[in-house]
Every structure is written in structure tokens, then in C-alpha cells.
Amino acid sequence: MKEFDFLKLKASLLVEGIGYEQGALEGLGTQFKEQNHGLFGWDFEDHVGQALPDDFLLPDGTVVQFRLNSASPYRVMGTGEQRMLFHDQEEVCPVSWIKRPAFYDKCTTTGHKMVRIGQIGGEDCLFFCYQNYCSHFSRHKQCLFCNLVSTSKTYGSVLRKKDTEIIGEVAQAAWAEGKVNHVLLTGGCFGEQKEVEIVSHIVTAIRQYTGFDRVPGTILPSPAKGDNIKRYFDTGIQAIGFSMEIWDERLYEAICPGKSEATSHSEFVESIRTAVRVFGEGNVYGIFVMGLEPRSTFLEGVKALANEGANVVPFVWSPNPGSHLAGHRAPTAEWFADVIREAADIFSDSGVPAGTENHCYRCDGNNLLHDALREKNIE
Ligand code: SF4
Structure with missing residues (x-):
């Protein structure tokens, strides 16, 4: 894996938001923690009826809020333990959803x-x-x-x-x-x-x-x-x-x-x-x-x-x-x-x-x- 400035990557993910490939959401709401909108909504767009991750982890343990933006250059792809963050077509780093309590x-x-x-x-x-x-x-x-x-x-x-x-x-x-x-x-x-x-x-x-x-x-x-x-x-x-x-x-x-x-x-x-x-x-x-x-x-x-x-x-x-x-x-x-x-x-x-x-x-x-x-x- 390439060397990353994870703090800057997190800032970028919060500023640009993130999209997803449908398969990457497998296990959400059962195995992995979903958003529940306890107070404010932080996504760039509403997503009624579509469960989304609340947040996720970068490889160094940095926690990043998931902010849906379907126009973002960032996208999570893959299933199981193999979820990968992409920026446009380029692989950035693996990411993991957080276990559901x-x-x-x-x-x-x-x-x-x-x-x-x-x-x-x-x-x-x-x-x-x-x-x-x-x-x-x-x-x-x-x-x-x-x-x-x-x-x-x-x-x-x-x-x-x-x-x-x-x-x-x-x-x-x-x-x-x-x-x-x-x-x-x-x-x-x-x-x-x-x-x-x-x-x-x-x-x-x-x-x-x-x-x-x-x-x-x-x-x-x-x-x-x-x-x-x-x-x-x-x-x-x-x-x-x-x-x-x-x-x-x-x-x-x-x-x-x-x-x-x-x-x-x-x-x-x-x-x-x-x-x-x-x-x-x-x-x-x-x-x-x-x-x-x-x-x-x-x-x-x-x-x-x-x-x-x-x-x-x-x-x-x-x-x-x-x-x-x-x-x-x-x-x-x-x-x-x-x-x-x-x-x-x-x-x-x-x-x-x-x-x-x-x-x-x-x-x-x-x-x-x-x-x-x-x-x-x-x-
Ligand atoms: S951020 Fe402002 S408007 Fe929103 S709940 Fe707090 S005081 Fe009210």
C-alpha cells in the first residue's frame, strides 16, 4: 500500500463526500453499523430507504464519517473484507465498515x-x-x-x-x-x-x-x-x-x-x-x-x-x-x-x-x- 497522509485523506472524504457500489453495502444493518440520524444529517443528499454506513475506518484506524455524495470522486467498491476506496479509477486504500453493536x-x-x-x-x-x-x-x-x-x-x-x-x-x-x-x-x-x-x-x-x-x-x-x-x-x-x-x-x-x-x-x-x-x-x-x-x-x-x-x-x-x-x-x-x-x-x-x-x-x-x-x- 502507498504511503498516505490519512488526516488529509479524511479531510478530503469529509469535504467531497463519498459514493458506493451497491455490493459494498453487503452486511450493512446486520453485521455492520448503519446511520440512524440521531440528530443532524451529514450527507450531501438524502437517502430515504437506503441504509448507509455511519462511518468507516482507514487502515491506520482513523474514523471517517460517511457523507453520501453520488457526485464525489471517491467511491467504495468490493465486498466482504475486501472493501477498497477508489478516487476516480485509481485505488486509494482498503477501508472497513464498523461492526454493528x-x-x-x-x-x-x-x-x-x-x-x-x-x-x-x-x-x-x-x-x-x-x-x-x-x-x-x-x-x-x-x-x-x-x-x-x-x-x-x-x-x-x-x-x-x-x-x-x-x-x-x-x-x-x-x-x-x-x-x-x-x-x-x-x-x-x-x-x-x-x-x-x-x-x-x-x-x-x-x-x-x-x-x-x-x-x-x-x-x-x-x-x-x-x-x-x-x-x-x-x-x-x-x-x-x-x-x-x-x-x-x-x-x-x-x-x-x-x-x-x-x-x-x-x-x-x-x-x-x-x-x-x-x-x-x-x-x-x-x-x-x-x-x-x-x-x-x-x-x-x-x-x-x-x-x-x-x-x-x-x-x-x-x-x-x-x-x-x-x-x-x-x-x-x-x-x-x-x-x-x-x-x-x-x-x-x-x-x-x-x-x-x-x-x-x-x-x-x-x-x-x-x-x-x-x-x-x-x-
Ligand atoms: S445548531 Fe443552532 S439551529 Fe441547530 S439545534 Fe443547535 S441551536 Fe438549534
Whole structure:
């Protein structure tokens, strides 16, 4: 096999999307893990009725999100253990689908299929969206990149609202298989007090069903302030993240009209500062959509948050169907690879703990930072 820059290949697959030969999907939904659209849809085009892989592995273990684009030069061909990635007619490297968790076929005591409650991101991150709802849509002030409502309407594949007890049951079943290492919890927009209460019930249920004293993983709540940050810590979750989306203040206001009205840039920074005091350095994340603002402001945000003792999770933007930015184009793979390597330099120089016990390179295929840190043996 040729030498590859796997990080750049991953960036390219996220920016260009990927197609497939029908035979390459053999075993999907039985032997291999399929997409379940727990929150957003990341494909370039909808695919109702066609099961597709959620993500896949490159030969060095890099996890890549599968983003369907039938016009992409990338295509997966072959069957069995012989799946190969092609770029146009040229062979690139072997790829493997990820094994489907056995709990996906189990049912909760309430009779719900567990896969409709929680799904695995990448290889080891158990994801729960406790409510697929966001009030910014009804006021036409949703973030320009977001397709939460259209994804839910198009696929309807997950329960929109989940009972806290059954989340505990799913966590127990998932951990029992020995593959899950972290949870990721998020919900739509709530009243702050109500959300703290719901999260507290959920984390308590997960602790009861798994036996953890503190649950390894991250909560991404609606913007929380002051005392509520301590309340989230008291639920027993190890890490917290704040979805700032865009660092540049004016771009943030333009791209996230509803969210920026509710929570300003400086309020987010203040909340992150408070959260680092409460959760500890490395256990707090700023979540960004990478590719919608200039390199300079994105890296300014990375530096500022590293100085606060926080980490970042920058998702590679995809022009998702159903979002206002559908049909646009992301920056090049070279841009993503260069910028993320500079971000990794900033983090490794900063001394902020990488927090990989809560979120790691195996968790999600749509973020390049863990891969860039892994190149520096930080994993
Ligand atoms: S806050 Fe923005 S990104 Fe989050 S669900 Fe609402 S519209 Fe989507």
C-alpha cells in the first residue's frame, strides 16, 4: 500500500463526500453499523430507504464519517473484507465498515428498539439526544448550517423524546458489550432549569445501570451559566461542552441568528471560564463548526480557549440538505488539514490535558483535531 497522509485523506472524504457500489453495502444493518440520524444529517443528499454506513475506518484506524455524495470522486467498491476506496479509477486504500453493536437489536423494558434511543458514534462513543427539538426553527432563526428539523422529518428514525430510565437500560446494554468508552449527551433548546433536571435524571440512570461513580463522557447542553454549570457537574458527568459554533463574533451573529440573540459570544466565553473552574482543565470543550470562518479567527478562538484551560471539538462543516447552506461548498481538504495541524500545535504547546478519557479520536468521524493530536502521539 502507498504511503498516505490519512488526516488529509479524511479531510478530503469529509469535504467531497463519498459514493458506493451497491455490493459494498453487503452486511450493512446486520453485521455492520448503519446511520440512524440521531440528530443532524451529514450527507450531501438524502437517502430515504437506503441504509448507509455511519462511518468507516482507514487502515491506520482513523474514523471517517460517511457523507453520501453520488457526485464525489471517491467511491467504495468490493465486498466482504475486501472493501477498497477508489478516487476516480485509481485505488486509494482498503477501508472497513464498523461492526454493528449487538444492542441495536435489543429492546428496552418499554418495548422500544434500543437503537432508536442511543447510537454509537465512531467505534466507542454512546450518543444520546434526549430531545430533538430547537425553538430557533419556529422563529426562522435557526443556525444557517443546521438541518435538525428536516433530518427528523425526512428519516424519523429515532425517538424524539426519551424517557430517562430507558437511557440507563441502553447504556447498560452498550457497556456490557465492552466497546463503549464514553457517552455524549445533547438535547435541543430547553429552559435551563428543566434541562439541568433532565440531565441529572439521565446521568443518575446511567450511573445506576453501569455502576460508574462519574460517567466518562461529555454533556453538550443548551448554553448554561453560573450555578447551573455546578449543577451539571453534580450530575456526575465528567466533561461539558458549549456549542459556540463560530468564534468571530459578527460572523457568529450572522450565521446563528437565534442562538446569538439568546447567548452572546462573551457569555459563552464566561461560561467556559466558569466551567473550567468547576470541571477542571481539559474537561471543558468549545464546540465549533469548522470551515465557515477564516483560518485566523478560528485559530484565535482555539488559542483563547486553550488559554482558559479548555479544549475544542471542531466539526468539519458539511453543506447539509435541509439547511440554509445546502449546495454551498466547504474549503479544501488542504485548508482543513493545515488549519487543524496548527490548532493541534496550539493545544500541545498549551499543556491543556487532551481529555481523551471523555472524547477521543475513535468517537467521531467528523472532527480532525484528535487525528492531528494523534500524529503527535497524544491520544
Ligand atoms: S441551536 Fe443552532 S445548531 Fe443547535 S439545534 Fe438549534 S439551529 Fe441547530
